[in-house]
Amino acid sequence: xxxYIKQVIATAVFICVCSVSIMAQEYQLPKYQQFxxxxxxxxxxxxxxxxxxxxxxxxxxxxxxxxxNKAGIASLTATALKHGTKSYxxxxxDEALDFMGASISTFASKESSGIVAKFASKDKEKVLGMIxxxxxxxxxxxxxxxxxxxxxLTNLEQQKESPRSVIPAYFDKFMFGNxxxxxxIQGKKSTVRLITVDDVKAxxxxxYLPNGSxxxxxxxxxxxxxxxxxxxxxTGWKKGNNxxxxxxxxxxxxxxxxxxxxxxxxxxxxxxxxxxxxxxTRNNPDYVAIEVINTLFGGRFTSMLNDELRVNTGLxxxxxxxxxxxxxxxxxxxxxFTANKTTEPAIDKTLEVLNxxxxxxxxxxxxxxxxxxxxxxxPPRYETAGQLAGLMTQMFWYGFDESFINYFExxxxxxxxxxxxxxxxxxxPKDKLxxxxxxxxxxxxxxxxxxxxxxxxxxxxxxxx
Amino acid sequence: MKKIxxxxxxxxxxxxxxxxKASDVQSFKLKNGMKFxxxxxxxxxxxxxxxxxxxxxxxxxxxxxxxxxxxxHMMFNGAKKYGPKMFDRTMEFNGGAxxxxxxxxxxxxxxxxxxxxxxxxxxxxxxxIATLSIDPKIVESERGVVLxxxxxxxxxxxxxxxxxxxxxxxxxxxxxxxxxxxxxxDMKNWKQSDLEQYFKTxxxxxxxxxxxxxxxxxxxxKRLAEKYIEPIAAQPTPPKVNIKEPTQSGERRIMMQKDVTxxxxxxxxxxxxxxxxxxxxxxxLSDILSSGKSSRLYAxxxxxxxxxxxxxxxxxxxxxxxxxxxxxxxxxxxxxxEVEKAIYGEIEKIKKDGITENELQKVKNQKLMExxxxxxxxxxxxxxxxxxxxxxxxxxxxxxxxxAFNKITAEDIQKVTNKYFIKSGRxxxxxxxxxxx
Numbered sequence: 001x002x003x004y005i006k007q008v009i010a011t012a013v014f015i016c017v018c019s020v021s022i023m024a025q026e027y028q029l030p031k032y033q034q035f036x037x038x039x040x041x042x043x044x045x046x047x048x049x050x051x052x053x054x055x056x057x058x059x060x061x062x063x064x065x066x067x068x069n070k071a072g073i074a075s076l077t078a079t080a081l082k083h084g085t086k087s088y089x090x091x092x093x094d095e096a097l098d099f100m101g102a103s104i105s106t107f108a109s110k111e112s113s114g115i116v117a118k119f120a121s122k123d124k125e126k127v128l129g130m131i132x133x134x135x136x137x138x139x140x141x142x143x144x145x146x147x148x149x150x151x152x153l154t155n156l157e158q159q160k161e162s163p164r165s166v167i168p169a170y171f172d173k174f175m176f177g178n179x180x181x182x183x184x185i186q187g188k189k190s191t192v193r194l195i196t197v198d199d200v201k202a203x204x205x206x207x208y209l210p211n212g213s214x215x216x217x218x219x220x221x222x223x224x225x226x227x228x229x230x231x232x233x234x235t236g237w238k239k240g241n242n243x244x245x246x247x248x249x250x251x252x253x254x255x256x257x258x259x260x261x262x263x264x265x266x267x268x269x270x271x272x273x274x275x276x277x278x279x280x281t282r283n284n285p286d287y288v289a290i291e292v293i294n295t296l297f298g299g300r301f302t303s304m305l306n307d308e309l310r311v312n313t314g315l316x317x318x319x320x321x322x323x324x325x326x327x328x329x330x331x332x333x334x335x336x337f338t339a340n341k342t343t344e345p346a347i348d349k350t351l352e353v354l355n356x357x358x359x360x361x362x363x364x365x366x367x368x369x370x371x372x373x374x375x376x377x378x379p380p381r382y383e384t385a386g387q388l389a390g391l392m393t394q395m396f397w398y399g400f401d402e403s404f405i406n407y408f409e410x411x412x413x414x415x416x417x418x419x420x421x422x423x424x425x426x427x428x429p430k431d432k433l434x435x436x437x438x439x440x441x442x443x444x445x446x447x448x449x450x451x452x453x454x455x456x457x458x459x460x461x462x463x464x465x
Numbered sequence: 466m467k468k469i470x471x472x473x474x475x476x477x478x479x480x481x482x483x484x485x486k487a488s489d490v491q492s493f494k495l496k497n498g499m500k501f502x503x504x505x506x507x508x509x510x511x512x513x514x515x516x517x518x519x520x521x522x523x524x525x526x527x528x529x530x531x532x533x534x535x536x537x538h539m540m541f542n543g544a545k546k547y548g549p550k551m552f553d554r555t556m557e558f559n560g561g562a563x564x565x566x567x568x569x570x571x572x573x574x575x576x577x578x579x580x581x582x583x584x585x586x587x588x589x590x591x592x593x594i595a596t597l598s599i600d601p602k603i604v605e606s607e608r609g610v611v612l613x614x615x616x617x618x619x620x621x622x623x624x625x626x627x628x629x630x631x632x633x634x635x636x637x638x639x640x641x642x643x644x645x646x647x648x649x650x651d652m653k654n655w656k657q658s659d660l661e662q663y664f665k666t667x668x669x670x671x672x673x674x675x676x677x678x679x680x681x682x683x684x685x686x687k688r689l690a691e692k693y694i695e696p697i698a699a700q701p702t703p704p705k706v707n708i709k710e711p712t713q714s715g716e717r718r719i720m721m722q723k724d725v726t727x728x729x730x731x732x733x734x735x736x737x738x739x740x741x742x743x744x745x746x747x748x749x750l751s752d753i754l755s756s757g758k759s760s761r762l763y764a765x766x767x768x769x770x771x772x773x774x775x776x777x778x779x780x781x782x783x784x785x786x787x788x789x790x791x792x793x794x795x796x797x798x799x800x801x802x803e804v805e806k807a808i809y810g811e812i813e814k815i816k817k818d819g820i821t822e823n824e825l826q827k828v829k830n831q832k833l834m835e836x837x838x839x840x841x842x843x844x845x846x847x848x849x850x851x852x853x854x855x856x857x858x859x860x861x862x863x864x865x866x867x868x869a870f871n872k873i874t875a876e877d878i879q880k881v882t883n884k885y886f887i888k889s890g891r892x893x894x895x896x897x898x899x900x901x902x
Contacts, residue, residue, distance in 0.1 A: 050508065051837040091759070091768075098757035099827045101834035120834060147771060154774050154797045157726040162621040267724050270613070270620050300562065302553045311550065314609025317617055337617055369558040376560020376579040379509040384841050 029382075029402040032392065033223060039239040040211030043230050044392040046218040048385045054124055054219030056131060057389035058115040059397050062207035063108050065180035065248050070195055070203075072187015074108040076148065077203045081106045081115075083144035085133035090144050093130065102127050104134060108185060110172075111248065111326055112397060113207075118386060121220040125229070128217075132233045138204065145197040156189050160459050163265060163272035163337075163438035171274045171436045173463055174261050175331050179252045188462050209240040216392035218385040248328045254278045258433050258452030264441035265459040271439035272337040275350060277429030279323045279330030282398040288411045289423050290323060296370045297321055297357055297428065298334060308353050309336055315346045323427075327398065332429060340440055344447045347435075358430055367420055371412050378408070485840045487864040490850060491683045495690060497699040498671025502860055503686050504678040504846050512679025514576045514586055515847040517855050519674075520667035521570040522647075523640040523706050523785065529659050531647015534567040535611055536663060540574065541565075542603045545596035549603060552589055559585045569641055570784045571855060577844065580680040584689055591693035594668055599660050608652065615646045623729050623896055624792065627721055631731045631894035634717050635788050639710035669700030676851040678843040710735075710786060717892040720900050727774070728801035728897035732808060733788035735890040736780065739856040745869050746877040747789060747885070751778045752828040753820055753878065754791075754811070759827075761811050762791075772799045772807060782856040788892075789885065801895055812886045819879040832870045839863075 032046035064074045082104065084090040097104060102119035104127070115135065119127040159165045169184045176182030187195075215234070217226060254277075280290060291299075298305040298321025309319040319336035334354070338346035382388055395401060415423075435451050437444070438459065448454060457464070491503045521533050541563075543549035556563055561578030576586050618625045629644045636642040646652075675694075677686055713735055736747055754762045755778040766773040775794040781787070791808055795801045839845045853863035862869075 051841050053834070053837050053841070091764075094758035098759040099823070099830060101827075101831035118834075120830075120837075147768070150771065150796070151767075151774050154726065157797075158774075158794070161623055161723075161725055164617075164621045268620065270616050272620075300557055302550070302557050307550070310610055312606065314606035315613070317610055317614040337620075338613065339616060369554070372560040373557045373562070376511070376582070377562055377577070379511050379579075380577060380842070380844070383509050383843070 029391075029405050030388070032218075033227070035227070037210065037231060037235055039235065039237050040209075040213075041234055041237060042214040042396055043227075043234075044214065044216035044396075045221075045223045045226055045230075046216070046388055046392070047221060047223055048218050048388065049220045050385075052121045052220045053385065054119055054121050054127075054217060054221055055384075055386040055389045056115065056117040056128075056215065056217050057386070057393045058131075058135075058215040059213060059393040060113045060115075060208055061111070061212045061242060062113040062203070063111040064183040064185040065111055066203070066207055067180075067183050067187070069191070070187075070199060071184050071191040072152070073195055073199060073203050074113060074207075075185050075187060076145075076152070076192070076195060077200045077207075078106045078108040078113045079148055080140055080145055080197075080200050081134045081138045081204075083148070084139045084141045086137040086139065087133055088130070090141060093134075097127070097130070100127065104131060106134065110181060110183070110185060114393070116386070116390075124221060124226075128229060128233060135208070136237055140197050140201050140204070142197045145200065149192060149195070152186070152192055153189055156186060156192065159186075160265075163263075163268070163459075166459070166463075167263075167272055167274060167335075167436060167438055169463055170261060170263060170438075171276060171333060172331070174259070174434055174436055175254070175276055175278075176329070177253055179250060179329070180247050181252065181326060181329055184463060190462060207242065209242055210234065210237040211239050212242055214393055214396035216389040216396075218389040218392070248326070252278075252329045254432070255434060256432060258431070258435070260435040260437065260448050260452045260454040262441055262445060262448055262454055262456045263436070263438045263459050264456060265438055266440065268340065268438065268440040270337050270339050271343040271346070271437060271444055273347065273435065273437040273439075274333045274335045275347075275354075276331050276333040276434045276436065277432060279332040280325055280427060281330055282325040282327055283400070284325070286423060286427070287325070288408060289415050289419060290427055292367075292370050292374055292412060292415055293362075293420060293423050293428070294321060294323060295374055296362055296366055300373060304353050304357065305334060305336070305350065309338075309346060309349055313345070313349065315342050315349065319350070332427070340443050343439065343444045347448070347451065351433075354428070354430075357424055357428055361421060361424065362417075364417055367415070367417055371415065375409055375412055485846065487861045490860055492860075493687055493690075495670065495695045497695060497697055498669075499690075499694055500674045500854075501686065501690055502674065502676045502850050502854060503681065503683050504676075504843070504850070505681060505683060506678055506843055506846065507680045509843070510580060510680050511843065512578060512580045512583060512677060512681045513843055513847050514578075514590065515676045515851050516574040516590065517674045517676070517851045518572045518574075518667060519570075519672050519855065520572050520703070521568050522643060522645045523569050524667065524703065525640060525643070527643070527648075528651060529655060529663070530643040530651040531611070531645070532655055532659060532663055533572055534645055534647065535607070535652070535655060536660070536668075537565045537567045537572050537574075538607050538611060539599060539604070539660065540593055540597065540668075542607060543598050543600065544593040545598065546592045547589060548598075549600065552593060555585065555589060556582075561586060567645055569645055570782070573851070575844075575848075583681055583685070587689040587693040591697065594670065594673075594694070595697045597664055597668070599657065599664070601657055604655075604657070604660065608655075611646070612649070612652055615649065615652065618646065623723055623725050624731075626723060627729055627731050627894050627896040628790075630719050630721050630896075631733050631790075631892050632788070634719050634894070635713070635733045635735065635892040636710050639708050639785060640706065641710070641785065641787065665700065666703050669703075670694060670697050671699045672703055674851055674854050676847040676854070678846040678850075706785065713890050713892075715889050719892070719894045721894065721896040722898065722900040723896055724898050725896060727795040727797055727799070728895055730791070730793045730795070730801055730804060730808075731894040732791040732805070733892045733894075734886050735786065736789040736885050737786050738784055739782045740858060743881050743884070745866075746873050746881045747780050749825070749828050749832075749870060749873055750815075750878050750881060751780045751789065752831060753815075753824050754778045756828065756831060761815075762808065765811055766793065766804065766807050770807060772796050773804050782852060784856070801897065805893065812882065815879060815882045816886070820875050822875060825873070825875050825878065829870055833867060836867055
């Protein structure tokens with residue numbers, strides 16, 4: 001049975017988890033302790049006793065930026081960690097976790113790989129032991145790996161049934177070109193087909209190192225007892241040399257003119273599109289101010305984009321914008337979708353709204369509303385132990401601390417109209433726009449060619465440019 | 466095998482260690498019939514308000530299908546005091562955000578806000594319940610929005626089209642027959658009078674349960690409710706949905722075409738509504754079949770035989786007799802009939818041999834962890850309290866649920882499997898690229 005909602009919030013939020021604010025007077029980041037093991041692993045512990053549950057979040061410098069010519073290997077390696085360990089074969093591990101109602105998930109993202117776990121406090125010894133096993137003693141069983149690969153190859157094909165699922169990868173590749181931030185996390189059929197279990201072992205040995213990694217544990221436990229437990233579990237993880245560290249810091253060559261990537265989908269009933277431009281790095285000093293302005297432009301229901309494309313014209317179910325920020329670069333993107341026949345008015349309207357942001361700007365009342373909204377919607381983002389564990393690994397990865405969080409409200413309040421104008425002029429694009437459009441080429445090609453030089457590809461083919 | 470089932474009492478004790486218990490929910494009813502459930506929780510300086518209207522696509526008829534969901538949209542488009550756009554603008558200016566959802570059974574409005582905004586939220590809600598204005602011009606642009614919503618669902622997921630087809634086949638008379646989003650032609654033709662009538666009939670305070678959780682005080686909520694909501698007049702009780710789906714007497718099959726990589730399957734068995742005594746056993750059965758990689762279907766079809774890439778089951782809350790659904794995606798190079806047969810094979814095993822005590826305890830442990838997740842946030846609290854109040858007749862049942870699940874035995878599971886998972890009660894839908902062979 002289905003349900004339909006007013007809006008898909010996920011399309012319209014500032015996607016970086018670390019964009020936090022806080023009710024400074026009423027709420028500070030709860031107390032936590034932090035220590036480093038001799039092997040370089042950073043550990044965070046925070047007690048939270050609302051429910052008898054513990055959450056773990058871990059970050060390891062082993063993301064898709066290290067894929068090299070084996071697109072998909074970081075993701076496959078993360079998945080394969082759970083294919084069995086010295087003490088548990090794959091089925092025994094799954095069975096034991098399921099029996100406790102516990103979960104351990106392993107995954108790769110663009111810059112890093114990660115582990116997220118949730119379990120009852122009474123099972124902490126057992127599950128923390130399993131996390132250690134998965135991380136330190138994976139056996140990379142060949143049969144399990146081949147099964148996984150077969151499933152992945154089918155999934156890569158199936159994703160093409162949904163424009164919304166594939167467009168982010170096309171967008172990143174189009175924006176970043178050959179820079180490692182353009183790497184496709186899930187990989188491509190042609191590369192995945194060739195990856196062997198030995199490749200995965202090699203990737204694991206090179207990249208899964210305690211130095212440069214962090215683990216945060218939040219929930220119902222005693223910190224002293226847990227500190228001893230964590231120290232015992234993870235001290236044996238051998239320190240190593242990560243030779244890859246500088247890959248992402250290479251310069252990014254953004255396009256200097258308008259371009260259109262048209263991805264033809266013969267049976268498309270609607271056109272799905274992103275309009276993008278270079279964004280910011282996570283450590284940009286204007287990060288908070290950018291979030292406030294983006295809230296007004298495309299980050300909430302009454303935003304300029306959603307108001308014009310949905311509320312005033314009914315062209316789409318939803319339109320929004322976001323900044324995706326990594327350590328060495330980022331993107332800005334506007335995203336929406338519309339019926340084939342309204343492709344042109346929808347793109348024109350989007351550009352008109354962007355143009356209006358520069359031409360008409362924003363006023364005092366709009367700025368006040370955005371500030372209130374960003375502040376008011378903050379606390380629920382850090383309500384659960386899982387959210388707090390995630391926050392701490394983000395702090396580690398992007399190098400900010402709780403002072404940033406505790407002064408967030410002050411920073412939001414400090415944004416003046418004058419400064420807002422500078423933010424718009426500096427960070428929101430006027431030109432050199434990058435259009436990534438999934439739709440029925442036979443109906444929309446002549447329309448989209450007016451926005452820039454068109455490159456047409458087939459959704460059934462592999463992502464290549 | 467050794468029985469390792471936790472005694473019911475111990476189970477409950479674990480449950481109570483969670484901060485929340487039934488006595489934490491305070492309640493009152495206004496003279497116009499609107500019921501309020503309130504949870505004071507100051508863990509964050511925020512609160513929420515969830516309004517559960519007992520209206521969904523089951524209250525529609527052909528010609529106005531999709532209207533419940535359309536109304537969910539129109540409720541944001543202006544009333545007397547807060548005109549067009551002002552509901553959202555006022556809420557966001559005050560630091561609040563909102564959303565809403567519609568199902569076959571209910572329409573739920575959700576507001577999330579810093580607690581100093583509580584009075585504004587009451588004012589906004591009271592205004593639109595009492596004096597919604599249905600502007601024909603806005604109706605037209607909002608029609609475009611829901612048509613886009615329908616289209617983007619069909620564009621991005623093969624499940625939408627297939628599930629609609631299966632539902633339409635499983636239910637031939639009962640209003641679960643049509644999709645919540647509505648038929649495209651009905652969506653293009655709802656009339657002003659249809660909308661006005663619908664609002665008057667269903668958007669009555671006596672047809673709504675409101676749940677508020679967060680950094681609020683019960684006495685203050687009561688005062689605000691009396692000020693902003695109580696003056697709104699009650700309406701006659703909405704007409705009952707009388708149609709009962711006749712007993713299905715034979716398997717039904719449909720085939721649909723879409724350009725997909727491998728075939729998609731949806732198999733739906735007729736099962737009873739949430740208030741039925743078999744609800745808890747069927748809910749556990751669903752988890753035994755598909756929750757986690759060690760579940761029966763995942764282990765057999767995805768892992769061992771590798772004939773499917775995805776498998777899951779679903780048994781959701783409903784007012785009327787509903788379906789228990791199986792969903793599977795066929796692996797490359799495999800015929801979908803093989804997947805279908807393997808699903809039946811797993812069902813037959815449970816019918817014949819039952820389940821193990823270990824499996825049962827596993828699901829009970831999972832249910833307890835689920836309960837913790839539900840009470841960990843103020844939103845989880847409101848949504849679940851409201852769901853239990855509306856679908857099970859009493860919010861207290863949420864707190865009884867761990868015990869109710871704990872009472873279920875392996876024999877109960879085997880019994881419900883034999884009772885409901887019969888060939889003549891199922892509808893099978895297959896979606897694939899080539900439907901000509």
